[in-house]
Amino acid sequence: MEKPLLHIQGLTKSFDQSGPVVNQVGFDVGKNEIFALLGPSGCGKTTTLRLIAGFEHCEAGEVYIEDELVESPQVSLNPQKREIGFVFQDYALFPHMTALENVAFSLREVDRKKRPVLAEEVLCRTGMEKYKHRMPDELSGGQQQRVALARAIAPKPRLVLMDEPFSGLDAMLRDSTRKEVRAILKKSGMSAILVTHDQEEALSFADRIAVMNNGQIEQIGTPEEVYYHPKTQFVAQFLGRTNLFRAHADGTDNVETRLGPVKINREAEGLILCSIRPEHLTLERCKPNGKETGIITGREFRGHDITYHVLFKGDKYIVHTDNRLLFDVDEHVIVKPLEPAVVLNQKA
Known part of the structure; x- marks a missing residue:
């Protein structure tokens, strides 16, 4: 069996005395797999994502990327060294930079003269080459989302993390952008984790889904498995x-x-x-x-x-x-x- 790209076991995180917001979480993500963390607000899914990215430090558990330990109570590799791309909910594009400059900014390990060429190549892959000289406020929500994705995948990260990336789009644009982003990730051969509270989004976007509730994972499976064969009352009711x-x-x-x-x-x-x-x-x-x-x-x-x-x-x-x-x-x-x-x- 092929080793997973990402392996997580026993991941635990608390912020105060009210108990862990992430409690003994564990799952694997394979190569070229799109994985979704699905659950209601406050269930711990975004904190799990931030622990993987290195923005938070765990109290227990371990995170491995390609067999490299990047997070544990004793080890916390710098986020920049984890080779992870992160797409934030608000896209976090630099307002004073063009689309091309935003993507080029993520290529800091590349020779300065080569950055614009490589950035333009990635914008082409995301269908944004025609808008490379536009500022973020001149782009629609869906276009900003694709620029943010281009910036995340340009350095060729080992894993892409996306925190509610489609929530700011209207219903019709959200559906079309989801399909485009999924196609881009699959064509690029990249693994990704999507955090969402939207059941339809998780079911249509991900290869596998982990349903979270109160800091724990209640079920992991393909969209068909978790929808048609829920294991708990929460999963049955949350997925429609x-x-x-x-x-x-x-x-x-x-x-x-x-x-x-x-x-x-x-x-x-x-x-x-x-x-x-x-x-x-x-x-x-x-x-x-x-x-x-x-x-x-x-x-x-x-x-x-x-x-x-x-x-x-x-x-x-x-x-x-x-x-x-x-x-x-x-x-x-x-x-x-x-x-x-x-x-x-x-x-x-």
């Missing part, structure tokens, strides 16, 4: 809408629920907590006096799909259907699962 329900399992992969018999993704026993995504449920029509029926209490038309809110035997469910499955509010329906429910780990 879900339906949670409890059931008694008898050691098989089938349980009886208020919806009727439901298949689960693994054998379980005892009282369990399950999650099923709204798109893994469907609705069927039934007679108003039919048994085992629910009633539609809300309807959200979204163009390509429709979200229904259903009250079924006292429980509320969310169901996503395609736009051809039409029901009205107050209509009686049957709720049926299309996929197995996921059994969640429960804390003791």
Whole structure:
């Protein structure tokens, strides 16, 4: 198995007596991999990034880059010597420098005469060569973002760190810029870590995701794994809408629920907590006096799909259907699962 580019184990950091903001965090990032730290504000993801960069010093744990120990309680390599590119949330471009000069500034290890040529090459890769003589205030948010990325990757760092780099862009520009930045990183063969609180951003941008909560990582996996197979209630609820329900399992992969018999993704026993995504449920029509029926209490038309809110035997469910499955509010329906429910780990 190929050694990871970045290896982190037991990383811990506190700022006061209220407890660690990063608590025993560990993960690997492979070569040419885009990795996302996803979680709510205050969960410790930006502090983790700053520990990797060397802007903060850890109390416990270790950070290795290409087998080189760069951070531990005893060792803290200078940020400039870690060969890491950092894209800040506000881009942090020098306002008195052109796009070209901003990128050239990061090439301090290169002969002064060669810096403009190399900087222009990197701006070409990011599609910004036409704007090389513009000042930051003459660039749009997306253009500033690409200049900031060019500045980060110009010195050919071992790793690129990005702290909420798309949060200042409007929705349409954010989506297009994300795609462009991902393509640039992949084409350059660079590894990167993205910090974000935006679930859609992490799912669409990263090769793998670590979901953080209260300073700890609750799950690591591909976007498909963490979305379709969450391990905890927090992961299930943070990565989009879900339906949670409890059931008694008898050691098989089938349980009886208020919806009727439901298949689960693994054998379980005892009282369990399950999650099923709204798109893994469907609705069927039934007679108003039919048994085992629910009633539609809300309807959200979204163009390509429709979200229904259903009250079924006292429980509320969310169901996503395609736009051809039409029901009205107050209509009686049957709720049926299309996929197995996921059994969640429960804390003791």
